[in-house]
Amino acid sequence: MTPAHEIGDEVGEEIGGATRHIYPASAMVGDYLRAAAGLVPTGAVFATAPVGAVAATVLGSFAAIFAVFGLRTVLRHGTSLEMTDTELRAQGAWRRTIAWAELDRMKLAYYSTRRDRRSGWMQLELGAGGTRVTLDSRIAGFDRLVQRATEVAAERGIGLNEATLANLEALGVRLPEPGAGR
Numbered sequence: 001m002t003p004a005h006e007i008g009d010e011v012g013e014e015i016g017g018a019t020r021h022i023y024p025a026s027a028m029v030g031d032y033l034r035a036a037a038g039l040v041p042t043g044a045v046f047a048t049a050p051v052g053a054v055a056a057t058v059l060g061s062f063a064a065i066f067a068v069f070g071l072r073t074v075l076r077h078g079t080s081l082e083m084t085d086t087e088l089r090a091q092g093a094w095r096r097t098i099a100w101a102e103l104d105r106m107k108l109a110y111y112s113t114r115r116d117r118r119s120g121w122m123q124l125e126l127g128a129g130g131t132r133v134t135l136d137s138r139i140a141g142f143d144r145l146v147q148r149a150t151e152v153a154a155e156r157g158i159g160l161n162e163a164t165l166a167n168l169e170a171l172g173v174r175l176p177e178p179g180a181g182r
Helices: 004-008 025-048 053-077 142-155 162-171
Strands: 018-022 080-083 087-091 096-099 105-112 120-128 131-136
Touching (some): 018 142, 096 131, 105 162, 142 162
Antiparallel strands (some): 087 096, 105 120
16 A cells, blocks of 8 residues: 555644644645536536526535535644644644543544555544544644554553554554553
8 A cells, every 4th residue: 555644744843742733735635626626517517507406406416515525625624733742632623632641542544545455545533532533644744643642542451443453554553562651
């Protein structure tokens, strides 16, 4: 698999032990283009040709799907994460904080874009109580975020599913020995 996480290897600012992680514009261009590729032609059809009720419903549905995808892209691009020794804070449209001492679940999934699984992206989902933070491998410093989450999961004795373990291995992240402190 070609590691999509390599896009996110550069970490932004490091201030007083905290690291700041953002989605670089270069990593988001493809999503913006995909949203536009669905919205522009649909809008052009509505603007230039009379459309019947059935066609309007179908085209409107496609436009809505691409609009939601575009909005999600904007929200993701506007999200930044700050990681400290004690917590992970997500800032953007919604603010969420996960204290490492309260982490109770971790999942690392790989989504392939090709049958041969050589291209795709990873998604890290972390949770503590009712709070959930999900990020993908395009974020700057993804490897560092995964490494820290893995260390905390091991410290807290959180069970990881087989897919997560396989994906950690694919990233070259080793699961710390039980009881090994930070």
